[in-house]
Amino acid sequence: MLIIEALSDALVNGLIAALMAVVNLLPASVSDAFQYAFMQRALLTSVLVGAICGMLSCYVVLKRWSLLGDAISHAVLPGVAVAYLLGWPFFVGAFITGALTSVGIGAIERNTRIKADAAMGLMFTASFALGVVIISKLASSTHLMHILFGNVLGVKHSALMLTFVASIIAILTVWLAYRPLLLYAFDPQQAQALGFNTQIIHYGLILLLTLTIVASLETVGIILVVAMLITPGATAHLLTDRFKVMLLISVSIGVCSAVIGLWLSVVFNVASGGAIVLVAFSMFILALLFSPKQGLVFRQWRHRKRV
Amino acid sequence: MTTDVVNQAVAIDIHGLYAAYQRQVVLENIHLAFPAGKWTAIVGPNGAGKSTLFHVLTGSMKALEGSVNAFGEPIARHRRAGQIAYMAQREAIEWDFPVSVWDTVMGGRYGHMRKDALWRRLLPARWHHARHAEAVHEALMAVDMREHAARPIGALSGGQKKRVLLARALAQQASILLLDEPLAGVDPPSEQLILAVLRREREAGKTVIMVTHDMPGARRYVDHVVLINRFIRGTGAPDDMLSEAKLAELAVSSIEQTATDRQTRPAASYSPAQG
Numbered sequence: 001m002l003i004i005e006a007l008s009d010a011l012v013n014g015l016i017a018a019l020m021a022v023v024n025l026l027p028a029s030v031s032d033a034f035q036y037a038f039m040q041r042a043l044l045t046s047v048l049v050g051a052i053c054g055m056l057s058c059y060v061v062l063k064r065w066s067l068l069g070d071a072i073s074h075a076v077l078p079g080v081a082v083a084y085l086l087g088w089p090f091f092v093g094a095f096i097t098g099a100l101t102s103v104g105i106g107a108i109e110r111n112t113r114i115k116a117d118a119a120m121g122l123m124f125t126a127s128f129a130l131g132v133v134i135i136s137k138l139a140s141s142t143h144l145m146h147i148l149f150g151n152v153l154g155v156k157h158s159a160l161m162l163t164f165v166a167s168i169i170a171i172l173t174v175w176l177a178y179r180p181l182l183l184y185a186f187d188p189q190q191a192q193a194l195g196f197n198t199q200i201i202h203y204g205l206i207l208l209l210t211l212t213i214v215a216s217l218e219t220v221g222i223i224l225v226v227a228m229l230i231t232p233g234a235t236a237h238l239l240t241d242r243f244k245v246m247l248l249i250s251v252s253i254g255v256c257s258a259v260i261g262l263w264l265s266v267v268f269n270v271a272s273g274g275a276i277v278l279v280a281f282s283m284f285i286l287a288l289l290f291s292p293k294q295g296l297v298f299r300q301w302r303h304r305k306r307v
Numbered sequence: 308m309t310t311d312v313v314n315q316a317v318a319i320d321i322h323g324l325y326a327a328y329q330r331q332v333v334l335e336n337i338h339l340a341f342p343a344g345k346w347t348a349i350v351g352p353n354g355a356g357k358s359t360l361f362h363v364l365t366g367s368m369k370a371l372e373g374s375v376n377a378f379g380e381p382i383a384r385h386r387r388a389g390q391i392a393y394m395a396q397r398e399a400i401e402w403d404f405p406v407s408v409w410d411t412v413m414g415g416r417y418g419h420m421r422k423d424a425l426w427r428r429l430l431p432a433r434w435h436h437a438r439h440a441e442a443v444h445e446a447l448m449a450v451d452m453r454e455h456a457a458r459p460i461g462a463l464s465g466g467q468k469k470r471v472l473l474a475r476a477l478a479q480q481a482s483i484l485l486l487d488e489p490l491a492g493v494d495p496p497s498e499q500l501i502l503a504v505l506r507r508e509r510e511a512g513k514t515v516i517m518v519t520h521d522m523p524g525a526r527r528y529v530d531h532v533v534l535i536n537r538f539i540r541g542t543g544a545p546d547d548m549l550s551e552a553k554l555a556e557l558a559v560s561s562i563e564q565t566a567t568d569r570q571t572r573p574a575a576s577y578s579p580a581q582g
Contacts, residue, residue: 062404110329112504175429179417186404186414189395190475193365194418195387241405241459 054254057233075101077131151223166215324373389418468499
């Protein structure tokens with residue numbers, strides 16, 4: 001364990017150094033903000049979170065899982081609260097309540113006449129309410145606010161390490177299971193006919209989502225993380241017809257909006273989670289207007305040329 | 308009635324199968340033997356359980372009761388060995404998905420790629436075993452779609468989409484082909500091409516099983532017919548099974564061609580097998 005810790009420490013420091021080498025190329029008005037250690041931690045956390053959210057958002061968007069992403073992000077709250085109380089890692093508690101909620105949604109959907117959207121709304125709000133109640137009993141409202149909306153400028157070294165490890169796991173999983181995941185997202189019945197275990201892929205993807213959400217807790221918070229799980233993927237989907245390219249664009253959008261949002265939040269002294277999401281949304285609007293194939297502007301122009 | 312099957316090798320053997328959606332039973336007491344190396348048509352009215360039968364065969368739906376064997380072994384083993392190819396209905400696919408025709412057809416090879424060396428599987432497509440690209444190339448040639456390989460699937464016409472789905476099943480080079488309405492809603496040239504491809508597959512010794520509403524096509528091409536409407540209503544030669552009297556009994560019009568008994572995808576799909 002000690003070796004792993006030392007290794008990841010070294011890796012994190014290396015990554016920060018590499019990031020700073022890039023940042024220092026920027027004009028002093030920009031790079032000055034990043035000279036403090038807490039800003040550098042915030043920067044690396046944002047980059048990692050932007051990257052894995054961007055990656056996962058491709059699957060969320062293509063699989064029509066936006067509402068499920070929202071549900072899981074809310075459902076992790078009681079788990080986080082209990083883990084905090086017991087001194088466990090956040091991820092363990094978050095995964096337990098996230099998974100329980102998604103299993104509960106499936107059970108209601110299959111065994112009653114309640115439809116999927118109502119089942120999700122029902123389960124995640126109940127779970128979220130339980131979390132709010134637990135936290136209000138145990139911790140201060142500042143704690144609640146930090147979990148709900150993130151507190152990237154206050155990211156501790158331990159939280160950064162958690163995000164780092166979660167990112168490595170998420171990226172490795174998507175790389176190793178690239179084809180099963182792609183086939184499952186595209187055509188689950190074909191995946192099943194080829195003998196892939198779609199149950200494992202399904203719950204594996206939910207696990208990955210939960211991991212990403214927990215890793216994003218400190219950066220954008222659990223309310224806004226769903227924006228980062230939808231916007232980059234939706235934007236990339238407007239820009240390309242290739243899945244690999246979509247992954248690349250989506251990750252870039254995630255990273256860029258996280259970094260730009262963080263910087264703007266420092267400059268204008270506003271909440272960083274909100275700033276990050278708004279930057280991502282502006283990129284979506286740009287793509288919506290100017291995408292070569294799907295963009296409204298070019299469509300209108302082509303339309304007019306035809307008429 | 309089933310005497311013509313008795314002395315032949317059996318590709319898929321279904322024994323005492325029951326299947327249900329949310330407690331509503333759609334297939335009851337199904338006993339069926341699909342002859343190996345033959346072309347079988349499954350015919351039945353909308354909601355008769357034809358697609359459900361395919362869901363059970365492809366493993367995306369669990370049977371309540373009963374067993375399904377392929378060549379005498381549990382069918383799951385053949386699925387894992389990549390020996391069961393499946394051609395979905397056009398409505399079951401998300402055509403907005405950002406993949407090219409080539410990548411879609413390559414999907415048929417994903418089962419076989421599990422047997423490749425790990426280092427190949429972790430690298431981009433050009434490092435994969437050459438036989439995968441060859442199979443995709445051949446399949447696209449067979450359905451006359453090779454020149455469309457680089458196009459996104461969303462840009463194709465209806466008949467082309469069907470041909471791409473067929474190519475994906477062909478690329479798998481499986482011994483059993485399951486086709487869910489391969490001829491529904493295609494233009495006449497595509498229909499002729501698909502029928503010709505399937506005839507070639509059968510001649511090459513493959514077992515072809517298709518759900519169809521195309522009675523003239525079935526009368527002309529297939530070797531064996533299964534009539535189904537919740538129960539098995541008859542099995543035998545096309546001339547016997549597809550007579551007007553038999554079909555009237557089954558409540559299918561003999562000229563009905565375009566109906567599909569499967570709904571389009573739900574907006575927020577959730578369950579793992581069907582989502």
